[in-house]
Amino acid sequence: MASLYVSEIEAATKGFGILLIFVFILYKFLINKKPSRPDNQLKLPPGPRPWPLVGNLHQLGHLPHQSLAELAKKYGNIVFLRLGSVPTVVISSPAMAKEFLKTHDSVFASRPPVSAAKYLFYDHRDVTFARYGEYWKQMRKLCTMELFTVKRTESFKSVREEEVITMVRSIWQQSEEGIHSVDLRGSLSLLTQNIVCRMFSGRTFSDDELNGGVGFKDMLSEMAAVAGAFVIGDYIRFLEWFDLEGIRRRMRVVQKIFDGFAEKVIDEHINRRREKSEDENRVKDMVDVLLDRAESESQSMEVKISRVHIKAIILDILIAGVETSSTTIEWAMSELLKNPHVLEKAQQEIESLVGRDRFLVEKDVTSCEYLRCIVRETFRLHPPVPLLLPHESMEVCFVDGYYIPPKTMLLVNVWAMGRDENVWADPLQFNPERFMGKTTDVKGQDFELIPFGTGRRGCPGISMGLSIVELALAELIHCFDWSVECELNMDEFFGITVPKKFPLFSRPSWRMSKKYDSIFDIKKSG
């Protein structure tokens, strides 16, 4: 019995051994040899281990672009994270930007479904937050072919020149009145707000024109604040309905105020058309262009332009155009105050071109090479949208040997790219000379400097943005010398854009040959 038992065990052991060998052979020669994909194809990019539920959200901190730059130092230029339940890839090098925004651009051309898109931007019916598809293509085409063309940008040249001079006058008046330090952030916000409003509606708006007792400026700040706010429910989906931060409620409130405002703008345009009270010489604004399109019987677009589309586009233009430009000019002025030799050199360049007897016009600025290098250097160190806007992948993609699942959010850390010592010599130094005689520009051909993004989702307002920034900066340093009394604080604040944490106050002193009024009269008669 015992020996039988032993032999059964022996037989069983033998059988198990044979089975193991069989499984090994099967694995080695059939299963292991068969796969159609190399081993690394399902390998995710490296990254820190996520925590249950929150994933890597806790690692973002108050300044996510800076925290993500630190993670890139540890894990490399492609990092995989889970933000709550959202798979996320963060890239931080020109080579990676080329892979994602050129080679695989069509896969990553969508936007993730965030609360702002739904509750503020007319449920994705704008351009910026629209998901990739026929609708976005049509709306984007409308922007690039009609609203933001070079010709249209050129048609608003006098708007920009007039508004910049108005800002100069206001600063001059303040200095004449003995105001010690001018609130440059306030002046620049008003400037870009007025330019953008005149571009889309032909006029500016005062604080008492909105319903609900909210000022126009306050409405803009609130819209920017909620559009840029972090909403936990966008990442931990089951929390979506609790509106823990109260942001969704704020979005609804400010959306209603904006909607009333946009309705009024459209009505004004329609009434003017009905009454045929148009001044024939008036430059067409963007709402005119959109109404022309809506009224034209032969709309070649599948999307018929309605009021909602016009309102959504106005909202895009306000959010995308106002803060981006003013934030950039504020950073540029701050760097010039910290680097007086750069300010002096730029002033000399402008002066040798136009003297001190007249204001600048846009044509002058195209000849100011050094000034334009200052703008590029500002975009390198202080891109106003440091992670671009989040993209989302639409299908499985393999990049650099890594597996990127569908519906992965893509963040492009242009802030980290601008400070990468493998790309830039002395990256933390503000040194506009690095761009002199170089072809590197902000349109992203070589992917080193992409503050406007690039590819399908790149900024369509790039020429408008650049012309505002260049002219305003040039005129500010042409007309005034600037000084600050104490060391400038260059800390950042993260929102829909990343401005300085503390607004810039600075002391202007008039450096033109004549008083403001005399120069203004010369300009008018000229």
Ligand code: HEM
């Ligand atoms: C200094 C000025 C500006 C900067 C730095 C800037 C930057 C950007 C960036 C980073 C994006 C996202 C790109 C991406 O996700 O890959 C963007 C998108 C966009 N920008 Fe700008 N922008 C500026 C001015 C403007 C202006 C003046 C307008 C319009 C009047 C404008 C309209 C838009 C629109 C409509 C989009 C969405 C494009 C899409 O999703 O298809 N931007 N911009």
